[in-house]
Amino acid sequence: xxxxxxxxxxxxxxxxxxxxxxxxxxxxxxxxxxxxxxxxxxxxxxxxxxxxxxxxxxxxxxxxxxxxxxxxxxxxxxxxxxxxxxxxxxxxxxxxxxxxxxxxxxxxxxxxxxxxxxxxxxxxxxxxxxxxxxxxxxxxxxxxxxxxxxxxxxxxxxxxxxxxxxxxxxxxxxxxxxxxxxxxxxxxxxxxxxxxxxxxxxxxxxxxxxxxxxxxxxxxxxxxxxxxxxxxxxxxxxxxxxxxxxxxxxxxxxxxxxxxxxxxxxxxxx
Numbered sequence: 479x480x481x482x483x484x485x486x487x488x489x490x491x492x493x494x495x496x497x498x499x500x501x502x503x504x505x506x507x508x509x510x511x512x513x514x515x516x517x518x519x520x521x522x523x524x525x526x527x528x529x530x531x532x533x534x535x536x537x538x539x540x541x542x543x544x545x546x547x548x549x550x551x552x553x554x555x556x557x558x559x560x561x562x563x564x565x566x567x568x569x570x571x572x573x574x575x576x577x578x579x580x581x582x583x584x585x586x587x588x589x590x591x592x593x594x595x596x597x598x599x600x601x602x603x604x605x606x607x608x609x610x611x612x613x614x615x616x617x618x619x620x621x622x623x624x625x626x627x628x629x630x631x632x633x634x635x636x637x638x639x640x641x642x643x644x645x646x647x648x649x650x651x652x653x654x655x656x657x658x659x660x661x662x663x664x665x666x667x668x669x670x671x672x673x674x675x676x677x678x679x680x681x682x683x684x685x686x687x688x689x690x691x692x693x694x695x696x697x698x699x700x701x702x703x704x705x706x707x708x709x710x711x712x713x714x715x716x717x718x719x720x721x722x723x724x725x726x727x728x729x730x731x732x733x734x735x736x737x738x739x740x741x742x743x744x745x746x747x748x
Contacts, residue, residue, distance in 0.1 A: 485729040488513030490537075490682070490729065491564040495547060495607060496574030498525040499627070500676045504717035505571055505618035505724050506533055511723060515539035516571065517560040521546055539564065545604040557610035567611045569728045572604035573626045573649075576643045585639050593640045600644035601651065608655065612664060622728045625652045626720070629672050629743050649739060653657060656737035665736040667727045672743020673707065674715040683714070710745035 497506040498520025506516045514541060518533060520526035521671035524594060526542045533540030540564040545556035578596040579588055598625040604625055615621025623625060630638045631645035649668055654683065686692075687699045701712045725743050726732055 479618055479660070483731075485512045485725060485731060487569075487725075487729055490514040490568045490728075491517075491566055492501050492515040492569035492571065493560050493564075493567045493607070494517065494571040495519045495603065495610065496571055497571075498522055498529050501674060501720050502571075502573040503529050503718045504721040505573060507602050507730065508718070508721035508725050509569070509571075510536040510538050510540065512729075513538060513543075514728075515564055516575050517541045517543050517567070518546070519543045519547075519556060519560075519574070523639070532626060534716065537741050538589055541748045547606060548598055549656065551607065553606035558606060561614070563612075568615065568618070568620065569622045569624075570611045570615075571724055571728065572627070573599040574603055575626070575644075575648075577638065579640065584638075588640050593617045593643075596640040596644045597647065600641070601647045604648060605651065608613075612659060615664045616659065616662040619663040621653070621659070622657065622732070623652075623659070623666040624727045624744075625649075625663065625666070627652075627668050627670040629670055629741070629746065631670065633654075652739075660736045665727075665732065667732070667737065668739040669720060669723045669727065670739055670741045670743070671720050672709070672715055672741070673703075674720060676716060676717065679714065688744065699705060704744065707746050713744070715742065715744055 492509045492514045494502050494506045497518045506518050510516050515538045516533045520528040523544050525693050526601040530540040530542035543556055543559045546552040584676040627649050628645045631649050633642055652666050652668050683699055692699055700714045704712050723740050
């Protein structure tokens with residue numbers, strides 16, 4: 479019988495942005511379960527503290543770091559708090575981000591201001607944290623940066639243009655950063671999720687079910703929607719699917735992987 483794989487994360491210190499819920503929460507808890515201390519980040523104090531407490535229950539240090547990384551000052555304060563609490567950061571997961579537009583506007587209705595906001599949230603927030611934490615990683619000669627992108631970065635469907643462009647920029651930044659940091663022992667990689675069953679997606683699936691007149695059967699709805707997406711795996715992803723991919727890329731076992739993008743989307747045809 480083959481035993482469980484040791485990811486060699488015990489004693490490592492991780493910071494996961496946007497980890498007070500959803501995919502980020504799953505990543506934070508998975509890192510903690512593998513032995514890493516985790517700085518849990520969010521903008522909601524109660525939710526952030528609750529996840530940090532769950533991290534600590536796994537026998538590692540769990541620290542709640544509250545702040546807005548969409549500004550230089552906010553990101554600097556967040557980084558300072560995390561560094562002081564854990565004494566350094568070895569693993570950075572840039573998970574915070576998301577769409578900015580509401581509803582389904584046409585590209586003519588999305589203003590340049592919204593484009594800039596989307597770039598700030600999805601690209602510059604990650605740049606700020608990389609600049610805050612990467613120097614310490616380089617000094618110690620070891621580190622991992624995992625940036626969470628999206629299938630929208632490579633979509634040719636003509637929608638989500640501002641969000642897709644921001645994630646494409648994040649991927650370009652990640653690959654180029656990997657060239658700079660790889661020789662210093664710091665690997666930079668990308669995880670690109672497909673459709674993941676967060677609260678928002680669950681509500682969306684219910685909307686589609688009613689619209690398509692599908693039966694009130696979650697398993698049926700998932701299979702039907704996966705088929706609608708031309709997805710080869712007949713279910714919708716869950717946050718832990720992304721967390722497991724991040725775990726490997728954040729570990730010492732991924733030492734020969736740098737500048738790569740791992741797509742976790744159930745085999746959807748983009």
